[in-house]
Amino acid sequence: MRLLPVSTDGVQDLAIADAQFTTPPAAIGQAAAHPKSHFSNEAKDPDRIYTTANDKNLHELKETSVEMLDVIGIGIGPFNLSLAALIEPTPLRALFLEKRDALFWHPGLALPNSRLQVSPLKDCVTLVDPTSPYSFLNYLALHGRLYSFVNKRNASTSRREFIEYYRWVAGRLNTLRFSEDVKDVIPFRDGYRISTNTTTYMARAVVVGVGVEPKIPACARSLLCGTVYHAADYLERQLPCAAEHVLVVGGGQSGAEIIEDILTRSVSTQITWATSRSNLFAIDDNSFVNEAYTPAYSRRFHALPLQQRRDIVEGEMLTSDGISVDLCSRLYEMLYERSVDGTLADRFRVLSSVVVKDITSHNKRWRVDLDEIATQRNSCILVDRIVLATGFQPRTPPFLQALLEGACMEDGLPVLGPDYAVRFSRHMPGPIYLQNQSRVQHGLQSANLSLVAYRNSQIIDSLLGRPFYLNTSARQMIEVCAPSDTSEREAGVVARPSTRQVLGST
């Protein structure tokens, strides 16, 4: 298999394309002002210095020459990792900062049986640049597993393998910095000053990719400990033992994976699985439904009125937020076999349509009060361990809260343009892009891997002020409504020629 060098082709293409855009050659690699670029000098006030109580080292900063980068990515999860891989062949000078000391992907849930819930072709790069050396296929090839992957007749992959793939990508990029906990992002002259636990950086634009954090029910927040914890910590705690009664709260994928893990480890552990849903619903990811996870769908969605977007997100929740069909079948089969050999007895039960109302400690155990949603009937159970598989929510660290003051808001979240840049009601010195925070604006795809490469190609186009990657989205199988040229044009997403050509394409 031929491996393509990352940078040279792209840079050459850009040199030609830049000439067409009348940007002086000297600007290449410096992200100089382009008419449509976010780095335009328009409305910039060079003398304006934004100060805060934290600005004690402002003076030193003016004296020392901190290099002004084009963009800094905060957080290195799959979303910003993809951005880093796709930015590499562009002339943008970028750096990505991560507070952990290495790349991790939800380590507390990296269970032995967990599978990636999307095609592995939804990796960091493939769907916008199938020739990129950072593709999952290239990873397989270089690890000698390309043929065996094809031969296993099942195109899915484990989450553990995908973590290895992400780590492999991370190991090949020289723009990533680990153990850098971002504390502050402050508008400063024509960009931002980004302070971490160790250093200060400057960049004209920021892409915040700090991911999600566990959603904990109010009644459990003050009780978190070694026997009451969120599913995100599951593998980092002592695993349930045979003599325990474990309550798993939450009927989604994480809850189901933990149930499978407990059932596999021991036949004796007593399990109660409580869900507010009326049943254990499987994810709906049939081929037609997956059309909702395409760039064209996302663009159309973004142009809809708010109420319609809310309704669609609500109505299509199970296309993203259910238990994988395979896992449902495995769990049911496992329970059936146990009922045959007599080990199931009363060791497993599902309580549907219930919510946890209260948790109190009771003789070294936990008393859990439950409300049945339909009947308002109360009941209580005694358990030894509570695992809260209650989902995740966008993480908003203090620096982000401060930065987003003055952002236009919709449904409690900042309004993002089609390029994922936050819309502000006040002047900002450069764009702030947000990953993973726009379910109601871009649709359910914004929180999963389906369009990760596409999203980042939009951010790159926005930073450069022109399209860089070839538009690979093509035609959809389902035409939901007549294409609205007007709304798409207003959203700034009409097809434009790309400057990065996929080699071999016509």
Ligand SMILES: Cc1cc2nc3c(=O)[nH]c(=O)nc-3n(C[C@H](O)[C@H](O)[C@H](O)COP(=O)(O)OP(=O)(O)OC[C@H]3O[C@@H](n4cnc5c(N)ncnc54)[C@H](O)[C@@H]3O)c2cc1C
């Ligand atoms: C268990 C689980 C499994 C999933 N599986 C799938 C799947 O199979 N398919 C799919 O499409 N989607 C899946 N998702 C949804 C989505 O793809 C993931 O949530 C994905 O991790 C989102 O990537 P991210 O980069 O936004 O965030 P994260 O992976 O959460 O990464 C954010 C990073 O930012 C860092 N950070 C936070 N604050 C700072 C700071 N101040 N300074 C520096 N760094 C900081 C964090 O340490 C973290 O490493 C899954 C989600 C979960 C929770």
